[in-house]
Amino acid sequence: MDAINQNPTLTDAQRIDWLRLIRAENVGPRTFRSLVNHFGSARAALERLPELARRGGGSRSQRIPSEDDARRELEASSRLGVHLIAPGEDGYPPRLAVLEDAPPLLGVRGVRDVSMRPMIAIVGSRNASGAGLKFAGLLARDLADAGFVIASGLARGIDQAAHRASIKGGTLAVLAGGHDRIYPPEHADLLDAILEHGASISEMPLGHTPRAHDFPRRNRLISGASLGVIVVEAALRSGSLITARLAAEQGREVFAVPGSPLDPRAAGTNGLIKQGATLITQASDVIQAVEPIMGRPMALREEDHEPLAPEPDMAERAQIVGLLGPAPILLDDLIRLSGASPAVVRTVLLELELAGRLERHGGGLVSLV
């Protein structure tokens, strides 16, 4: 039994199994959790994986790393000073650990204690104004002086200013690619400086060069690890607003720095305040808001007890697949329309997912790829 969040540490053999399962094709954090909960362990899930993917209609066999592959990744990571850590283990940001889609193994590099301390994220435009950069630095410095770790994305602009101003207090760089694929490349020196007193984290394997869709995925780690997210400057439809949305969905505080309505770089932050984010003008505004939360125990999510069915029959599977299309549909509607049991529907969806044929959207929506 290696149910997530239950064992304080993994055995070496379990860590190999976990790494093979999370690196298997079409297995994300949610599928990982679903498989381990259903089959009782990563090892048991790995054994059933080829069969499930075949039933889901995979056109070719699913790539699953071997034990040797996993061992090699662990060794290469270790040479770079990266530890692959499970939720609940020392060095795994505690608030991140309790999220439904927490990475089963997180690559943590640098001062491990840093990722365990109370964290505030500071994010914003890459092409920030001078005032924005200055203010991000002031905030980061004051929050670091107050004992908070500043989390950000190592990007140009606001991210960089926030990291630099909090280097001595310990700052956390959250990466979209592997630990050996720093983006932007010219921030390799900044990362080296960060790692002296701080840390970096990534859920991606070594060698993974970040692509566009990796950044929103990474952003959920920035907000998830933090008590709250401060957006310093953001244009409309910018990545920082995605982070703010994810933060709100995760139940994190969202803070926004106001700006003139005539400044397009403030349109996003002013918009956040209109939608209910807390306007802040100084570090104490943030501290005042998060102090009561720090005292509270973290909201540990109820473990999902979503049973899977042994093996859906062909007619059921065909009917469920027939109801799916490229337009997202609610899981609940799918259960209702198909007349099949929830366990059967979930099993068919899992099979399709492992076969690379299903896309999961937010809010219980699914569609065919």
Next chain:
Amino acid sequence: MDAINQNPTLTDAQRIDWLRLIRAENVGPRTFRSLVNHFGSARAALERLPELARRGGGSRSQRIPSEDDARRELEASSRLGVHLIAPGEDGYPPRLAVLEDAPPLLGVRGVRDVSMRPMIAIVGSRNASGAGLKFAGLLARDLADAGFVIASGLARGIDQAAHRASIKGGTLAVLAGGHDRIYPPEHADLLDAILEHGASISEMPLGHTPRAHDFPRRNRLISGASLGVIVVEAALRSGSLITARLAAEQGREVFAVPGSPLDPRAAGTNGLIKQGATLITQASDVIQAVEPIMGRPMALREEDHEPLAPEPDMAERAQIVGLLGPAPILLDDLIRLSGASPAVVRTVLLELELAGRLERHGGGLVSLV
């Protein structure tokens, strides 16, 4: 009987009485209302005024204008195009009319219809930034285009920008001094331009040069006449924040334009948003917020039925005066501590007020001068 807000128009004789009473020394709008409600008419109150002031311990006789004085003020006002209008009469801003401390007679000049239309106040710093001035102008223009009258204080900076941008749609200048004592003097030309399509109002007699304490008093008219008040730029502890506080006390919407935390001219507006004012970045934000209010009937206050006592005896009066001092005390506490009836306490306070010995603060607090 000429109870306030009950008769649609005053007779000529009543208007003379009302003007004499409101211009009498130590009679403000609240005292005026209290006297008329108790004695049944301004005429009856005028007859009793000397006796009341004497009982309150006035060291010299109270100045009360004669009928000729009042007639001369009406004539001089008329020559300047100023009409002295009572709450409920045509030309008196309807939302202002229902306030407890609405001026019993308001001097209205210009296009009378303008002061009857839905109004939004725009206020802010005299030494505003270029961006602030520009934004005030954009807001005023868009709100005027949407059919709102822009109310402001004819001051330098934001006020001026708001008036200028809404001249064609009709804008309302709310004065702190008499209609013949324009402040600042160099805005006489601006006022002339305003009066072509708009109006100006003042509760002060001709010849009254505005002093520092007249501006906060005037500010209650700006907010009181409006559906809501927009603060465009304001430093901490500025007059615009007083207007915002008055607006909130009067149940008006308070809107604030955000700015950079590094800009001291935005400290006041950002502070207002922290306290619950609505952040706005465009005219439509304001319109959206006030449209539901426009549909609603105005909250007409219950007429205060606060009876006065015939004549408190010397012992009661001495005891109540003994409880008063320079530190403000709550009316309710005064009633409780004195053991006298509310009517007796109110009567003694009215006498003291007419004698110039009492100061009324907000929230039911009173103190000796």
